[in-house]
Amino acid sequence: MNKKFTEAIYELLRTVPQGKVVTYGDLAKAAGSPGAARAVGLAMKNNPDAPHTPCHRVVAADGSLHGYSGAGGVNRKREMLIAEGVEFYGDRVDLVTARWNLLS
DNA sequence: AAAATGACGGTGT
DNA sequence: TACACCGCCATTT
Numbered sequence: 001m002n003k004k005f006t007e008a009i010y011e012l013l014r015t016v017p018q019g020k021v022v023t024y025g026d027l028a029k030a031a032g033s034p035g036a037a038r039a040v041g042l043a044m045k046n047n048p049d050a051p052h053t054p055c056h057r058v059v060a061a062d063g064s065l066h067g068y069s070g071a072g073g074v075n076r077k078r079e080m081l082i083a084e085g086v087e088f089y090g091d092r093v094d095l096v097t098a099r100w101n102l103l104s
Numbered sequence: 105a106a107a108a109t110g111a112c113g114g115t116g117t
Numbered sequence: 118t119a120c121a122c123c124g125c126c127a128t129t130t
Contacts, residue, residue, distance in 0.1 A: 005127060024112055028126080039127035041111035046128065048111095060112065067111030074111085 005031055006043035012102055016057045019085035020100035021093050023061045030102040037061070045069050056080045057100075063092035 008031040016022055024037035031040070044055040048069055056077045060066050068077040078091065087094040 003128080028112090033126070035113080035124090036126040037112040038110060038125070039112090042109080042126090042128055043111095045111055055111085058111080061114085065111085069111075077111095 005033065005036070005039060006047065008032065009040055009043050010049055010053045013053050013055065013058065015102070016054060016100045018054075019098070021057045021059050021081065021086055021095070021098045022100050022102060023059060023095070024066075025061050026099075026102055027058060041066065057084075059093050059095075063089070063095045065091070065093075 009027055012027055012030050013022070024040040025034070027040045028034060028036040033039070040058070044053075044058065045067070048055050056068065056070070059081075065074040065077050068074050070076060072079075078088070081093065081098075082088055086098045
């Protein structure tokens with residue numbers, strides 16, 4: 001425990017409503033360490049609190065999907081987001097409309 | 105305690 | 118736009 005970083009990531013991630021997404025960088029910044037985007041992704045892979053944490057709503061800074069520990073990989077992740085109402089632009093998420101503000 | 109890892113981000117080609 | 122390289126940070130081994 002103690003790992004406040006990962007813990008903060010989960011907390012913030014839980015605030016993201018369905019149909020919205022956040023980037024690793026924004027998540028890291030909101031957690032208190034801008035630039036730790038990699039650490040954010042690691043937290044998802046190493047300890048995905050599963051259904052408790054919507055890790056599938058986390059996308060790259062350019063809106064593209066990077067990875068997913070769940071079944072189906074990024075492929076499943078993409079379809080999951082579409083099912084939630086996230087507007088996709090090819091294989092990229094429309095961050096212009098689907099990006100969630102972590103500050104709210 | 106030190107080194108290696110990884111679901112990133114930005115820039116260059 | 119796609120691919121490659123470097124730099125960044127926290128976690129894991």
